[in-house]
Amino acid sequence: MRVELLGVRGSVPVPGPSTTRYGGNTACVRTTLSDGTTLILDAGTGIRSLEVTQDGGEIHILLTHLHLDHIQGLLFFRPFFDPNAEIVVWGPPPETPPLRDMLARYLSSPLSPIEIRELPARVSFRQFPLDGCQIGSARVQTSRILHRGVTLGYRIDEREASITYLPDHEPALGKPLTVAEDDWISGLALARGTSLLIHDGQFSDEDYSSHVGWGHSSISDALLFALRAEADQLLLFHHDPAHSDDRLDALGAGAANHWEALGGNPSTVALAQEGRVFDVKGRARAGPKASTVE
């Protein structure tokens, strides 16, 4: 399973000289399965650069939630303008109003020059089944997770490999993860034993203290969550738009040290960087479980 990070920033795109290394685009991750199926996790501005061929059949876009930083790239996804493209957009509950109508609030006048009904591609909009489903060669499971508004986390399993995507998540809200029992931690069962965990790590510990309840995690909480989930590898995601590359370097170094202090291998935790590509392998294999192949 191949994973490509196309946008790793939270809240709002931040292009500019201080964000060139980690990237300024908002959330978007492409997963390519062994059978060629393309699953796109969220449709932030990172989706704009995506080239997708129709060789793999339907294109699947899995939206975790409908906050603007996760959908604002939709209109710039080129296959929407290809009349031969078949695209399924999956999203969170509720059934009413339907996902299509919710997205049309953004993709309609006066916010958009193009209406959803005008998209040339064959597009369907579906609520993701809460008991999971098979897409291509992967089993995709979901769980509603703690964030502001209805939000899904996704787990994609293919053979021995899995990725779990929890880009906006505050599992420590209400109770520290050091004392919470497993069955009372949002998202933990979904992430259990995953090969690659992509998890919200927006705030430094200092920043988090003044942002409790905003729906995002401190880096320390993301590390504790990964530890409790026994994830093989952790990518900290949804970087604060106020954090420059230099600031993220420092936070990443601190995270690696903290991870090591928790008993982890510091090489298995990193801050997500736009453009990085991972070949995710199962935990049955020896050595690093996910290696960059750029």
Add this chain to the structure above:
Amino acid sequence: MSSAQHPLELILARNLVENVSIPAFVLDPDGVLAFFNESAAAVIGSRFEEIGPLGLDEWRFELSHEGRGGQTPWNSESIPAALHQGRPAHERFHLRCRDDARVEVEASILPLAGPQGICGGLLAFWPVEDS
């Protein structure tokens, strides 16, 4: 994915009751007492960790005088109604506390429903002043 995780509604309910000072239980869809807060513990005289999760019949027996006496509290079946039909309910019953102390309480149960149906309930109670 392990299924051993409470639904998000119950996690949120537990977070809520842990942070408010009104005594409250969190019940799963079968009526299992999944959690109660420190305010409830102060009335009962035992912490949740000492009692642990209890099935519906168990906690109705252990925590009520009516249960001990053979009479089922909530005898109007309001808990099952709340959990199976999604109807809030309000009743009085006698809580059996540490050392067999008897405390009359009023209680309201609020069913919690999510996209997959009713996933539990939040039962808040308070001692009746003139008991």
